[in-house]
Amino acid sequence: MKKKNDSEEIVSLVSLWNNFGHLTAAQLEMILKNSYNAGFRPGEVIVKQGSPASSVVFISDGLVKVYMEGSGEKNIILRLAAPGKPVLDPGLFISRRNTLTVTAVSRTEVNFVSTEILQRLSGENSSFSMGILKELSQQMFLVQNKLASVAGKRMAGRLADTLLYLSEDIFKKNEFDIVLSRKEIGEMSNMAKECVVRVLNELEEEGAVKTDSSRIIILNPDKLREISDQTSWM
């Protein structure tokens, strides 16, 4: 990787998160001095649940999954994260322990920024601070929605939610290569991998999606939304 000069790096900081645009050059400088980069291969752990929370993760390239590790081997994947936003763990601001595990789904470049610094800057710059609050709220909202899905819907609805999430929030296309295994799709939708296969077939029969092993095509998003909306107890 080629060495960059400061102004180049400052530009790249803003590309990590729009909210960095609120900071002064001096403040950005401060961040640069207190951050470091690392690369990860698929499957590698970037942040481990339970470990001390000393820094916030920014993804400069690649895709990661953010999940809770249950005892046993069943995980609950809360969301995926791509470049452009930080991965905020609620533990950062309270217990100072990570409450979530983050691992690379594809080859990933990550930027760790010291939590201390972010907090200090948050105190110095109210727009920046507001940006953190908004991002945290966004991520909390996502968890709320996941809870609503898991607690209130049947398999088809939950899987529909996951597919819509992938297509609208992550890949931003109707057709995409799902990098996740059926088991992982199951961990996003709280269902067994076998059921993912079966329900995926059902959705295909209804003409909502088309799947070809790792490729997924959303043929009819409205149909998916309709399936997502039908609750068990009607």
Next chain:
Amino acid sequence: MKKKNDSEEIVSLVSLWNNFGHLTAAQLEMILKNSYNAGFRPGEVIVKQGSPASSVVFISDGLVKVYMEGSGEKNIILRLAAPGKPVLDPGLFISRRNTLTVTAVSRTEVNFVSTEILQRLSGENSSFSMGILKELSQQMFLVQNKLASVAGKRMAGRLADTLLYLSEDIFKKNEFDIVLSRKEIGEMSNMAKECVVRVLNELEEEGAVKTDSSRIIILNPDKLREISDQTSWM
């Protein structure tokens, strides 16, 4: 209710939320001017999901439930809230719509504080701003735990979680009068009211709790924790 002078009211603001202690007299004054009180009877709606989010709710007396309304009639109760903390809705900082409904469980006195003002003060005072961030993180952590419980545990584990939550976080006693119906306990644990009754009996047979209609006694919290820890897929 007797009229209070300003200094009395400022003291009472701090009792609504410790975090107000970070503010100057002038800032507290500002809050007083932009807040108003209201009383609610059991069952009355304090904040309605979907409505414009213009203010943050502080409870000065009573108990409320905070929940997501599903289509149909099944709700998901995220948590209860008693005096001492604000009810932060993630929608406050993003969509400006409430994503949650808040209703009174017992007779409740509430203080509405304008979101605008809180945001302004958050920009002026970094300790205060950090307090908001911490509180939001706390509430997000709670939702995460609820998700883990609902997605990963069987009925007994989920109900145990709810009982521990009530005893440790809300009533702070081993013995308390549950103001909620069996149906509502079910909405906290994602199970049907009939199942609440059955599993409650199981827990009683195991000597973990004792129930007498509305009274609940936690006889053995460790036993409850043990039940909470056993996952389905061991």
Next chain:
DNA sequence: AAATGGAGTTGATATAAATCAATCCATAAA
């Protein structure tokens, strides 16, 4: 080329939990 192993798939079975139905309260209203 053979062998290994893992993901994906399919069908059969087991099980947790919801739903349904009936009954039993307690409290409030007439």
Next chain:
DNA sequence: TTTATGGATTGATTTATATCAACTCCATTT
């Protein structure tokens, strides 16, 4: 006192979903 009314309770039944077992289809190793 009788009559409603709604929550709580109990048992029977149904249903959604997990689990188990077997098999296919790759990709990788030997």
